[in-house]
Amino acid sequence: MKRKISAALLSMATGVATILGVQSPALAADDPSYCVTAIYLPGGWGCFIRDGDNWIASDTKGDGRHVEVVWKVRHSNGTVYEAGRCSAGSGATIVCYDDYDKGDDVNFGVLVYDGSTLKDDSGWSGWIDVGA
Numbered sequence: 001m002k003r004k005i006s007a008a009l010l011s012m013a014t015g016v017a018t019i020l021g022v023q024s025p026a027l028a029a030d031d032p033s034y035c036v037t038a039i040y041l042p043g044g045w046g047c048f049i050r051d052g053d054n055w056i057a058s059d060t061k062g063d064g065r066h067v068e069v070v071w072k073v074r075h076s077n078g079t080v081y082e083a084g085r086c087s088a089g090s091g092a093t094i095v096c097y098d099d100y101d102k103g104d105d106v107n108f109g110v111l112v113y114d115g116s117t118l119k120d121d122s123g124w125s126g127w128i129d130v131g132a
Contacts, residue, residue, distance in 0.1 A: 062091025
């Protein structure tokens with residue numbers, strides 16, 4: 001599996017749409033309804049967008065803490081590995097891209113850090129079919 005991780009500031013919406021294939025990245029900060037699953041914590045949220053294998057991490061407070069979305073991948077053969085991390089701070093929303101194979105599933109969690117100290121943890125979502 002090729003693994004590509006890239007991040008772009010959502011404020012660069014046109015570039016993000018072209019590079020990451022998000023149909024409407026500007027909606028991410030205001031309307032995460034196109035996410036397969038979104039997890040909210042005080043200070044931020046994260047989600048998975050099946051179309052394009054995109055992840056969104058959003059820091060909603062800009063209070064010096066930062067939000068991280070971490071995810072695992074389960075291949076069709078049952079192998080599970082920690083696949084990636086997408087981080088946003090200073091009130092920003094970040095879009096990250098990964099590349100999944102047909103039959104893969106993902107699960108994820110949202111974390112809030114103050115520096116390197118974990119302040120909040122959503123726990124893991126259920127497994128989500130990537131629909132590739």
